[in-house]
Amino acid sequence: FHRRDKSVHLQYVLIEPDAIAGQEDVELPPASAARPFGESQAGTLPETEDEWLAFDAILLGDVSPEAFTEAAWTSLKKAVVERGAMLVVTAGPEQMPHRHTHPVLDELLPVEVKQEDKDWTDSQTAYRLVPTWAGRQHPALQLSDAADEPVWDDLEAMWWRHPGITKVREGAEVLAWAHPVDALALPTGDPDFTEAADQALMVVRRTGLG
Numbered sequence: 001f002h003r004r005d006k007s008v009h010l011q012y013v014l015i016e017p018d019a020i021a022g023q024e025d026v027e028l029p030p031a032s033a034a035r036p037f038g039e040s041q042a043g044t045l046p047e048t049e050d051e052w053l054a055f056d057a058i059l060l061g062d063v064s065p066e067a068f069t070e071a072a073w074t075s076l077k078k079a080v081v082e083r084g085a086m087l088v089v090t091a092g093p094e095q096m097p098h099r100h101t102h103p104v105l106d107e108l109l110p111v112e113v114k115q116e117d118k119d120w121t122d123s124q125t126a127y128r129l130v131p132t133w134a135g136r137q138h139p140a141l142q143l144s145d146a147a148d149e150p151v152w153d154d155l156e157a158m159w160w161r162h163p164g165i166t167k168v169r170e171g172a173e174v175l176a177w178a179h180p181v182d183a184l185a186l187p188t189g190d191p192d193f194t195e196a197a198d199q200a201l202m203v204v205r206r207t208g209l210g
Contacts, residue, residue, distance in 0.1 A: 009033055010040045011055075015067045049075040053083050062092020065100050073104040080108060081208030091162035093121040098164050110172035110205035111197065114164035126157040127178035129201055132190045135175030140202070157181045165200055168193045172205035 011031040028043030029035065033054035035042075045067065046052045052075035068076075079085040087108055091097060097105060097113050098120065131152055135141045143151055161178055168174060177199045179187050191199055 006037060009037060011035070011042050012040055013042045013045055015063050045072055046075070049078065052076060052079045053085075055079065055085055057086040057088065059088045059090070060096065061090050062094050062096045064095045065102065068102070073102055077104045077108065080210035084209035086210060093160065093162075094119050098162070108207055110169055110203040111165050111200065112167040112169060113162070114166055116164065120163055124160060124163065126159055126181040127161065128157055128181060129155055129176050130179045130187055131176050132174050134173050135202065138173075138175050138204070140204075141175060161201060163198065165197050168197050168200055168203060169205065172203050174200045175202040175204060177201055 011033065013031055028041055030044045030047045030051070031042035032046060032051050034051075046055075049071075052058075052072075058076065058079065076087070080087045089096065089105075089109065097109060098116050098118075100106075101115060129152070131141050158178075174190070174193050177191060177193075177196075178201050179199075193200055
């Protein structure tokens, strides 16, 4: 969509892109909001603090700790806490967030996670994504004008989620949780996430201005 919607100026970085036989590597410039519209693929993370501060939203996938310099962590924190950028962190089986130990990421996450130097790729019990009451009111999960959107009941079962969440932090709000497919009864309310933090799937929290 980023080439059609000129209100979205996207930059994305593949830290470890797939190698394609017979195709030469192309050196790409760092991510920058100043690049021409449509030139979305970048070779590295933003180089300067000002470049980080130019983005309204920052999304981190299953990226390794080695991808970040100390300056990058400092700039990321300033972008979120002082500038008000939205940070979205998606958990992954190889790196994020269980192999990250930097205090900036720990400060920005709305959950506490078990730190382990391992891959979380083991198969797990099938589950369905269930919005919490707060999630059904939240813009991130609004699929129509109806708060009680029936599409959530029709989602296919999912098989992977990060198993290392140990606590939902104070001030955070759970928007969706994992309901086991083989549960004997349908959910009638939200779990107590002080006791069932490992069931949280989508969690939000305001940190500073972001």
